[in-house]
Amino acid sequence: MDLDAFELARADRWRRLDELASSRRRTGAEADELVRLYQSAATDLSVIRSAAPDPATVSRLSQLLARARAAIAGTHEPSWRDVTRFLAVRLPAALYRIRWWTVAVMGAFLALAVIAGVWVATQPEALAAMGTPTERADYVDKAFASYYDPGVGFAATVWTNNAWITAVCVATGITGVGPVWMLATNAVGVGAAGGLMAHYGHLGVFFQLIAPHGLLELTSVFVAGAAGLKVFWTWLAPGPRPRGRALAAEARALFTVAIGLAGTLLVSGLIEGFxxxxxxxxxxxxxxxxxxxxxxxxxxxxxxGRAVRAGETGDLEADRAGYTVAVAG
Structure with a gap:
């Protein structure tokens, strides 16, 4: 098919469809015309995709059809059904798909934290880097425990800070460096604090203060790191899909995780605060x-597990994820 000739023959119809879709008010006749032109343009898109799938033309016509569809049917309004589907299907599916990545990140995090803790607890030079003897004693005897001040303000501060960290961890996953840096610095920080408490004989207090909220909070951090690294791995090894398409699908699905982690961190923040x-x-x-x-x-x-066995990935539904060009192979 001669794509240039086809576009030239359909240009007036597409231009008229764009005008009607962009119009804020339409007469009854114009509304009928909008529907007819929308149907015609949808057929044109199907023909182009099958005969001459030029990405630029497909993208331009897809955007035109999306605007026209919104003009005909109205924009999508979120409903409780969408919220229920997100919580019961999309989010758990996305979390389930990265469960082994989460376990691997947890293992690496804990190993690094233990190494840092043992180093601070047993090596004089590492202990000295934690502050002067007076500062260390004040931290162990007062500051560490007094940090956990019950109240709504403290819980809100903890929640927003941790939610921001996990969102950044997922968002910078494409770099491969962002998640690793964030996980490593947090692991060393937690381990060093534990090592300092252990050196002064307060390791029990450390675990007592960390465990109530830290079990869920740190798991949320592990999940965020896993999601970010999975995006990076998809960029490196996209599999049978084109790299751009694989990366887009995985990033959409795994940013679902960042939204969901705001909920888990809210729970851990409430535990930490109250x-x-x-x-x-x-x-x-x-x-x-x-x-x-x-x-x-x-x-x-x-x-x-139930959602993944049903074919869910955590990605958006096909009609909201955008259009893709068919590829061979």
């Missing part, structure tokens, strides 16, 4: 953290 620093027995505080972590993994493995 449970960790509260007067509850330590056993009860740790139990709250364990229940939250168990609930998260149950959600991922049960709902996520």
């Amino acid at each position: 449970v960790t620093g509260s007067g509850l027995p330590w056993g009860a505080k740790v139990a709250v953290g364990l229940v939250a972590l168990a609930a998260f993994w149950t959600y991922v493995l049960v709902l996520g």
Whole structure:
């Protein structure tokens, strides 16, 4: 098919469709004309895709059809059904697909944290880098525990900070460096704090204050790192799909994770703000953290496994993800 000749023959219709789709008010006759031209342009797009799939023409005509469809049917309004589908299908599917990546990130994080902690607890030069003896004693005896100040303000601060960190971790995944840097610096920081507490004989206090909220909070960080690294890996090894298409699909699906992690971090922030620093027995505080972590993994493995077996990936539905050009192979 001669694409240039085809475009020239259809140019007036497409131009008229663009005018009608862009118009804020239309008469009854113009509305009927809009529908007819939309149907005609949709047929034209199908012909181009099958006979001469030029990406620029397909993209331009797809955008025109999207505007016309919105003019005919109205823009999509979010509904409770969309929210339910997101929480029960898309999010758990996206989390389930990266479960082993999450486990791998967790293993690397904990290994690095343990190494940093042992180094600070046993090496004088590493201990000295943590501050003067007075500063270290003040941190161990007062500052570490006093940080967990119960209240709404503290919970909100913790939540927004952690949600921002995880979103950045996912968003910078394409670089490969962003997630690794963020995970490594957090692992060294947690490990060094634990090592300092261990050196002064307060390792038990460290775990008591970290465990209630930290089990879910750190798991959220592991998930964010896994999502970011999975995007990077898709860029390196896209598989049978074209690299751009594979990367777009994976990035859309995995940014779903960043949105979902705002919820898990809200829960961990509430635990940190109202449970960790509260007067509850330590056993009860740790139990709250364990229940939250168990609930998260149950959600991922049960709902996520079911969604993935049904063919879900966490990506948008086909009609909202944009148009793609067919490829051979």
